[in-house]
Amino acid sequence: MNLSERDQQVVWHPFTQMKTAAPSIAIARGSGACLYDDKGLKYIDAIASWWTNTHGHAHPYIAKMISEQASTLEHVIFADFTHEPAVRLAERLLGKLPAEQARVFYTDNGSTSVEVGLKMCFQYWFNIDQPKKKIIAFKDAYHGDTFGAMSVGGRNPFSEPFAPFLFDVEFVDTPTKENEVTILEHFTKLAETGEIAGFIFEPLILGSGGMLMYSAKLLDQLFEICSKHNIITIADEVMVGFYRTGKFFATDHCKNKPDIYCLSKGLTGGTMALGVTTCNSKIYDAFYSDNKLKTLFHGHSFTANPIACAAALASLDLFEENETISNIQRIINQHDKFIEKISIYPNVRNIRQTGVILALDIVTETETSYFNSVRDQIWKFFISKRIILRPLGNTIYILPPYCITVEEMEVVYQAIIDFVTELSN
Ligand SMILES: Cc1ncc(COP(=O)(O)O)c(C=O)c1O
Incomplete structure (x- = not known):
């Protein structure tokens, strides 16, 4: 049995309907804004692991x-x-x-x-x-x-x-x-x-x-x-x-x-x-x-x-390091540019940003709630691209660790554009 299968035998996960949930992804290690699973596949953690991580995973100084x-x-x-x-x-x-x-x-x-x-x-x-x-x-x-x-x-x-x-x-x-x-x-x-x-x-x-x-x-x-x-x-x-x-x-x-x-x-x-x-x-x-x-x-x-x-x-x-503060400002500036790009998509609304947190709602035909089926669709789409963007109902948001690179941010933005494009086709 691999780790995810062993997990399914013994663990009860938070906010998870254990009967219908997919097996949990087994994470072996982290570095910077990324997590690596037990097969060595890399995931960008665009939500800072439930909004906790600020300086990156397994930061050597904190460790x-x-x-x-x-x-x-x-x-x-x-x-x-x-x-x-x-x-x-x-x-x-x-x-x-x-x-x-x-x-x-x-x-x-x-x-x-x-x-x-x-x-x-x-x-x-x-x-x-x-x-x-x-x-x-x-x-x-x-x-x-x-x-x-x-x-x-x-x-x-x-x-x-x-x-x-x-x-x-x-x-x-x-x-x-x-x-x-x-x-x-x-x-x-x-x-x-x-x-x-x-x-x-x-x-x-x-x-x-x-x-x-x-x-x-x-x-x-x-x-x-x-x-x-x-x-x-x-x-x-x-x-x-x-x-x-x-x-x-x-x-x-x-x-x-x-x-x-x-x-x-x-x-x-x-x-x-x-x-x-x-x-x-x-x-x-x-x-x-x-x-x-x-x-x-x-x-x-x-x-x-x-x-x-x-x-x-x-x-x-x-x-207290200048680099942290300049990273935060850089993320804010990058968000500004992305907002201009994503605003033209008709199936996106309420694009909003405060600091490093950027959120947008996907327009759905059904009622908007946490249990909206688009929620699962969003999750599956991003995880298939190995981006951790765990939506809140039909709301997609980015809340990254501050050390996320320009390139990693671009990967996340492009995936959001791909998702809304695919949705409108
Ligand atoms: C605003 C706010 N307060 C309190 C909590 C609870 O924190 P914890 O999950 O560490 O108990 C959360 C968790 O998401 C939160 O977002």
Whole structure:
């Protein structure tokens, strides 16, 4: 049996209907923006392996730092103990975040960074003796798969079996160019009830919802409403952090800043599982007390894992190199040129770009949803060309590692053109 066949006997994959899914492709190694399967075939990873990878696969510098840390201190309980990589990483992240951000709380993935953000928010109100239960979120939001994160995500077939167990959330429409005024009106009405504990959002781009983009100007207006009504703002930068939008954090595009940041994915350059939730002193001070009951009672076995922290520090080093920043700008410029080319195809609509993320929708006759049959068609087409472009329904998007070469980008663009051409024939 080959690896894919052995896998089929024993593994249960995420987001996968195991009965109908094709055998998983066995990946043996990675280098730069490419992955190589067990037969040595090369694939261009145009979606950075679930939006995690920033500097390329098996990056030698990150690998070296991971290896050094693994042979120095691989793990230690993070209650009552601390270690150099966690402290240095917190110092460096706070150096990148707005000055008001005061503390870094470690978790181990994006969903748990969101859980902590929500807990900080609810417990803030509890600790100051003004309990509030309501959160505002966008209708197409995705914040992860744990129960709290699912609760604040858009309700859809993915969360349906769990609907009775999800807490109530006030959903506002996902922003489009046309509905900003209505959103602001709805948001203001909700804020004026005085019952809202917090607002959680993916800044500028709702990722899993379909790479739906909205303006920093609208987000700034929402921040202002929150500030007026003392609503805690939680920026879920899990996907958009670490230069995906062209700036270090997506909220760097805004004048106003959130109270809480949730980070993961690109935090370690996409190499290790790690999450952080940061907050300003307004939040922190509500927990800082002689009263033990005001403690944030949350933690994970692998909270602040030293190897993951070392990977994150190595990734931050690489972000300081001019080459990384010029690569990011180069991808943005290349996207601009591709947008001109692809715009002429009638079966493509809603071409949109923020930073290195470019998305477009394929016009289909049937309803647009994740389960649209064109989704499978898109996946099969690109994988046959050995390009990893895993669509969201009928939405094709590119979100590459920053080290992707000009030539690899051209291969991806040409494949998209070939796909839409083939579709119209
Ligand atoms: C915006 C956002 N938040 C949270 C998550 C959850 O992260 P994780 O898959 O690491 O739990 C994701 C994952 O895609 C995400 O895109």
